[in-house]
Amino acid sequence: MTLSLKYTISLAALSLILAACSSQDEKQTDKKVQTMEEIHAEKGKPTHVVLASKMNLADIRKFSGSVEGIQQTHAEAKMSDPIKTIKVGIGSFVQKDQVLAEFFYTGDNTAYQQTEEQVKLLESSTQRLREVYAKGGLSQQNLDEAETQLRIAKLSLETARRKTIVLAPASGVITEVRFKEGEVPSVGATLFTVAKLDQVILKLPITSQDIGLFKKGATATVHLNGEDLKGKVSMVPLAADASTRFFPVEITFNNKGHKLLPGMFITTEVNAKSIDAVAVPNDAIIYKNGLNTVWVVQNGKAVRKIVTPGVSNQNYTQIISGIALSDSVMLDGMSKMNEGDKVLIVD
Structure with missing residues (x-):
């Protein structure tokens, strides 16, 4: 080749x-x-689903109010004179009959001084009569009369003196001091408030629309500095306060460590009621243009349902109408769905 x-x-x-x-x-x-x-179009748009199921839902509502000592007493002024000294402050722990304040005595000084002089004279004269009685020169009756006059005079002087001091009406914590040194309160004015803090109450001003949510014994929670403090509804009034038109609901908390203090304005979550209801995860509900919607899978297709939500908690919401028990409810991918799209359910 x-x-x-x-x-x-x-x-x-x-x-x-x-x-x-x-x-x-x-x-x-x-x-x-x-x-x-x-x-x-061939395989379907992917989504995760969950079946609408029946469950017990607690209706958790938030309300705010003020903390008060469960037992509060007041120390009042017995005279209208300048306050000389105040010996305690808010937060001070006091014992019953402890001196809280002292007054200057500028009232009927003449009567007070006369009583003082009378006591001194009676003490002196009674002592002389005792000596005479000891020598047999005075009857027992005459000595008893002198002793009685001295006791009455001393009692009058002590009564006048006690008006100048303010004593704690009970053991507890000072939660309110209404006057300052040098100020002149009127007779009967509240000077101090003393509260026992082992238990406190949270007073909630509740409207007529919400009062039906409360039942005695219902649980409540206050979140404070990372702790959950548990309480119970202890009083549900039958009538509104005439001046405020609110119903003053009371919640009682055991207050170990005195974490809740009178005067605090706090928010509590109240377990208003529990119901058995068809519910879906909160993430499944889309609110847009004034409508609540849920996407479900029917016969492999995406279907948009307008729903009426009801009671809700942190994870689930009751569906009053719009879907049925065991409907396959979409959890994700809803923003890319159109009515009638083929759906690929992902495990």
């Missing part, structure tokens, strides 16, 4: 190989890559 013939055969073979390769590349090029829309 000549060199020319060999060369011709080689070129022919190479041409055949190139033609075959070219044909294969063209076939691969002709194979079209699917778009995401085409994949979704």
